Amino acid sequence: MSRTEITELTVLCLIHDEERYLLQDRVSEDWKGYTLPGGHVEPGESIVDAVIREMKEETGLTIRSPRLCGIKQFPLKDGDYANGRYLVFLYETSAFEGELVSSDEGAMHWVEKKEINNVNLVEDFLELIDVMMNENYSEFQYTVEDGNWIVHKR
Numbered sequence: 491m492s493r494t495e496i497t498e499l500t501v502l503c504l505i506h507d508e509e510r511y512l513l514q515d516r517v518s519e520d521w522k523g524y525t526l527p528g529g530h531v532e533p534g535e536s537i538v539d540a541v542i543r544e545m546k547e548e549t550g551l552t553i554r555s556p557r558l559c560g561i562k563q564f565p566l567k568d569g570d571y572a573n574g575r576y577l578v579f580l581y582e583t584s585a586f587e588g589e590l591v592s593s594d595e596g597a598m599h600w601v602e603k604k605e606i607n608n609v610n611l612v613e614d615f616l617e618l619i620d621v622m623m624n625e626n627y628s629e630f631q632y633t634v635e636d637g638n639w640i641v642h643k644r
Contacts, residue, residue, distance in 0.1 A: 496574030498566060501541040502528035503556060504582040504622055505549065509602055511619075512549060516596040516612070523612040524601065528578070541581045549598050550591030556581040560621045562630040569634030580622050580630070617641050 504526055505512040513524040529544040531537060538556060545553045559582050566574030592598045601609055606616075614630075621627040621643050629644040 495571075496566060498574070498576045499531035499537070499540075500528060500576070500578045501531060501537065501544055502526040502562070502578055502580055502618075503541050503545050503553065504559075504580075504619070505545065505551065505553060505586055506582065506584055508584075509604075510600045511603060511606065512551075512590075512598060513601050513609070514548065514592075514596040514598055515610075518595065521612050523610045523615075524599070525612040525615055526618075527595070527598070529595075531579075537579050541579070545586075546588075548593045548595060549588075551586045551588040553583045554585040554587075556583045559623070560628050560630060562618065562621070564632035564639075565634065569637075569639070580618070582622055614641060617643060 512527070514527045515524050516522055527545060527548040529540075529548065531540040541556050542553055545551055558579060560580035562578040562580060564576050565571045566576050590598055618630055621630040627643045631642045631644070632639050633642060634640070
């Protein structure tokens with residue numbers, strides 16, 4: 491058995507202040523709704539450089555001191571990790587500057603934390619934020635059991 495597998499590397503970042511989260515209202519059908527901005531790591535690019543670049547591209551903001559706060563993973567194809575793994579490095583930061591813009595991926599919105607349940611969140615958003623902001627967790631993993639996608643927080 492090979493220890494090498496096909497892996498797609500991506501990043502997400504929670505940009506926040508004391509009262510608000512910066513969320514993207516994604517237009518793509520595969521993960522539609524309010525979620526965190528992010529994107530792919532380019533070949534040879536550091537993960538930290540990727541999250542800084544992606545936040546600039548998708549939000550217009552320059553972030554500083556992004557903190558790795560978890561990993562999300564799921565099978566690339568057919569619900570089977572043998573077909574590859576999609577790996578998402580989860581970051582958060584409250585250090586940012588610049589003028590907010592939106593991208594082709596979706597409009598950016600500041601959402602008050604107390605209003606978070608009043609917007610159309612992507613299906614796994616609250617579980618994802620729990621992994622990112624709760625020091626008892628560091629991993630968000632999907633497995634597929636009997637055709638159902640199951641979230642495991644560890």
